Amino acid sequence: MSTTTTDSTRSNGAATGGRGIAAAPVDPWTYRSLAYLLLAFPLAILYFTVAVTGIATTLGLSITLLSPFAFVTALLGPIAFVVTLLMFVALAWLDGAVTEGLLEADVAPGFPDTDDGAVAFLRELVLGRATWLGAVYLVWKTLLGFVAFVGIVVGLSLTANLVITPLYYGEHVVLAGWYPIDTFGRSLLAAAGGVAIGYVTLVLVNLGGRLSAIVAEGLLTARE
Numbered sequence: 001m002s003t004t005t006t007d008s009t010r011s012n013g014a015a016t017g018g019r020g021i022a023a024a025p026v027d028p029w030t031y032r033s034l035a036y037l038l039l040a041f042p043l044a045i046l047y048f049t050v051a052v053t054g055i056a057t058t059l060g061l062s063i064t065l066l067s068p069f070a071f072v073t074a075l076l077g078p079i080a081f082v083v084t085l086l087m088f089v090a091l092a093w094l095d096g097a098v099t100e101g102l103l104e105a106d107v108a109p110g111f112p113d114t115d116d117g118a119v120a121f122l123r124e125l126v127l128g129r130a131t132w133l134g135a136v137y138l139v140w141k142t143l144l145g146f147v148a149f150v151g152i153v154v155g156l157s158l159t160a161n162l163v164i165t166p167l168y169y170g171e172h173v174v175l176a177g178w179y180p181i182d183t184f185g186r187s188l189l190a191a192a193g194g195v196a197i198g199y200v201t202l203v204l205v206n207l208g209g210r211l212s213a214i215v216a217e218g219l220l221t222a223r224e
Contacts, residue, residue: 033209044145054084162194
């Protein structure tokens with residue numbers, strides 16, 4: 001009972017994200033979510049590379065079944081397919097560990113049971129729910145990694161540039177290609193806009209962390 005209560009509390013904490021959305025800039029959850037979303041970018045590159053390589057290799061070996069070396073590719077094609085699925089399962093487990101560590105999400109990625117022999121293991125690997133939910137999760141996480149990285153870099157860079165505008169304003173400073181920041185008053189407005197953009201960026205980061213925890217708990221939790 002105590003374990004169930006702890007897991008439920010942990011899951012609810014991940015879903016609600018600490019102090020709430022309005023307090024995102026001072027909520028430690030926001031900065032854990034920021035680290036998580038930034039880390040998602042190199043992981044997205046890894047997932048994309050593994051998926052493309054595995055799928056291309058499997059399809060390539062399948063197409064060459066019509067070649068004179070069909071007897072070799074008949075063996076290598078299924079092996080490449082199984083290895084690709086194993087990589088999906090392993091990467092889903094890796095990402096689940098990262099999500100659990102940074103966002104305290106209650107995840108438990110499934111892995112095919114090896115106790116009933118190789119045939120049962122391969123059947124569960126190829127047809128099992130956990131394998132394909134893990135693959136769907138990796139697609140989601142790849143998209144999230146690319147989108148989040150671009151959004152965070154653009155948002156925080158724009159925030160930094162606008163906030164320090166009062167330090168270097170002048171006729172040479174033009175906002176959005178047409179609005180000159182040539183007075184101290186305009187520079188203060190630009191700085192205020194930078195603060196607003198930074199606030200919105202952190203709110204979105206906070207929401208991104210919450211959404212990531214919810215999706216991970218939905219897709220990476222093994223169920224009977």
